[in-house]
Amino acid sequence: MTIKNKKILIIIGGGIAAYKSLDLIRLLRKSNNEIKTILTKSGKEFVTPLSISTLTKTKTFEDIFDANSEAEIDHISLSRWADLVIVMPTTANFMTKLSHGKAEDLATTVILASNKDILLVPAMNVRMWLHKATQRNVKILKDYGYLFIGPEKGEMACGEFGEGKMSSPRQIYTYIDHYFNKRNLVKSKNFKALVTAGPTREYIDPVRYISNESSGKQGYEIALALDRLGIKTTLIIGPSNLTTQKNIKTKKIVTANDLLIETKKSLPVDVAVCAAAVSDFKPVVQNKNKLKKNQNNIKPIKIEKNKDVLEYLGKNNEHRPKLVVGFSAETENVNKNSITKMKKKNCDLIIANNVSKKGIGFNSDYNEVSIIDNNGNIKIIKKSKKSYIASKIAEVILDKLLVDDRSFN
Numbered sequence: 108m109t110i111k112n113k114k115i116l117i118i119i120g121g122g123i124a125a126y127k128s129l130d131l132i133r134l135l136r137k138s139n140n141e142i143k144t145i146l147t148k149s150g151k152e153f154v155t156p157l158s159i160s161t162l163t164k165t166k167t168f169e170d171i172f173d174a175n176s177e178a179e180i181d182h183i184s185l186s187r188w189a190d191l192v193i194v195m196p197t198t199a200n201f202m203t204k205l206s207h208g209k210a211e212d213l214a215t216t217v218i219l220a221s222n223k224d225i226l227l228v229p230a231m232n233v234r235m236w237l238h239k240a241t242q243r244n245v246k247i248l249k250d251y252g253y254l255f256i257g258p259e260k261g262e263m264a265c266g267e268f269g270e271g272k273m274s275s276p277r278q279i280y281t282y283i284d285h286y287f288n289k290r291n292l293v294k295s296k297n298f299k300a301l302v303t304a305g306p307t308r309e310y311i312d313p314v315r316y317i318s319n320e321s322s323g324k325q326g327y328e329i330a331l332a333l334d335r336l337g338i339k340t341t342l343i344i345g346p347s348n349l350t351t352q353k354n355i356k357t358k359k360i361v362t363a364n365d366l367l368i369e370t371k372k373s374l375p376v377d378v379a380v381c382a383a384a385v386s387d388f389k390p391v392v393q394n395k396n397k398l399k400k401n402q403n404n405i406k407p408i409k410i411e412k413n414k415d416v417l418e419y420l421g422k423n424n425e426h427r428p429k430l431v432v433g434f435s436a437e438t439e440n441v442n443k444n445s446i447t448k449m450k451k452k453n454c455d456l457i458i459a460n461n462v463s464k465k466g467i468g469f470n471s472d473y474n475e476v477s478i479i480d481n482n483g484n485i486k487i488i489k490k491s492k493k494s495y496i497a498s499k500i501a502e503v504i505l506d507k508l509l510v511d512d513r514s515f516n
């Protein structure tokens with residue numbers, strides 16, 4: 108398959124591999140794609156605006172304040188115009204700028220203002236690539252959602268050997284081809300997702316309730332990641348400080364019972380991800396008035412079990428989603444207990460996390476999880492930002508949906 112009729116913005120960075128951007132432009136132009144380029148100041152040391160515009164048939168963009176530019180503001184219009192933004196070569200210095208959110212020239216400003224995926228194509232000396240500072244930047248940028256291809260192992264322009272060589276134009280072309288094919292395929296399938304997130308509150312009286320520490324972040328990030336992949340997503344979320352997103356249908360709930368009602372209303376869906384930290388119990392009686400402490404006969408609060416939403420979905424005969432994904436918060440025998448939970452609730456995937464570890468999980472921006480499927484395959488994602496973990500979970504979900512879908516046809 109070939110990429111056709113796409114609009115691709117290529118930012119050409121300063122490195123010896125910059126000349127290879129001309130080959131990529133040639134490959135993309137051959138299959139009828141429109142290319143615009145931003146040439147950075149150091150990129151200009153390696154390739155000329157004339158050689159680029161000869162291939163793109165349009166001018167290169169260079170300055171943030173360009174008197175000859177069209178009426179629109181370039182740093183906004185360029186990213187809105189593009190279907191994908193590529194930075195090649197991406198230097199160590201450029202990654203430092205991106206990881207700090209700098210907007211000091213046209214290239215960095217366009218990226219900061221972008222609403223599109225950004226593919227970074229690193230190229231540098233092996234020592235620079237392996238330096239802790241660079242690796243830290245790579246991690247930050249992956250957490251922010253930047254895509255990466257390479258670098259590859261090989262002999263470098265400086266004569267040293269190792270990881271740092273830029274992926275070839277052909278490899279980048281194949282990557283982009285795969286990227287657009289997958290997006291087109293997802294769009295044509297019209298997949299729908301439901302994500303539950305956050306805590307629930309079970310009221311004892313009008314001012315007191317049973318709840319937990321959940322911030323709702325992990326489920327919220329999963330909803331965003333599924334939406335980014337082109338899956339129409341509904342988010343059902345308990346009390347939290349997170350802001351609603353334009354593309355995501357969001358239903359705010361309070362109790363486990365509300366969660367169950369809204370879940371039922373949201374069916375059918377292709378995938379359900381239950382990330383909510385649902386309160387397992389609720390008081391049998393919710394007192395209309397505030398309980399007074401000076402009552403003579405203080406009674407114990409009687410509690411009863413809430414209905415399990417995940418189990419309801421997993422065992423639903425009428426509208427079982429093709430993929431039911433549960434979470435499992437454990438403090439010991441994490442994988443073993445999670446697998447037992449997955450079987451009991453008839454899920455296809457379970458995301459296991461060890462809630463006894465400090466600095467991850469509840470009330471943190473970080474998490475560490477194992478994604479376990481019902482064939483016993485385990486994928487471990489070490490401590491990372493919840494946004495990064497969400498994108499990895501979303502990728503696994505999409506791959507499973509696409510495989511399942513093929514077998515259904």
Ligand code: CTP
Nearest residue numbers: 381382383385413414415416417433434435436
């Ligand atoms: N869950 C749910 N409805 C409930 C309770 C839990 O949908 N009433 C879902 C959670 O969203 C999560 C999964 O079940 O996806 C597992 O929750 P967890 O708290 O780890 O386990 P429990 O089933 O509650 O069991 P236990 O507390 O005994 O570990």
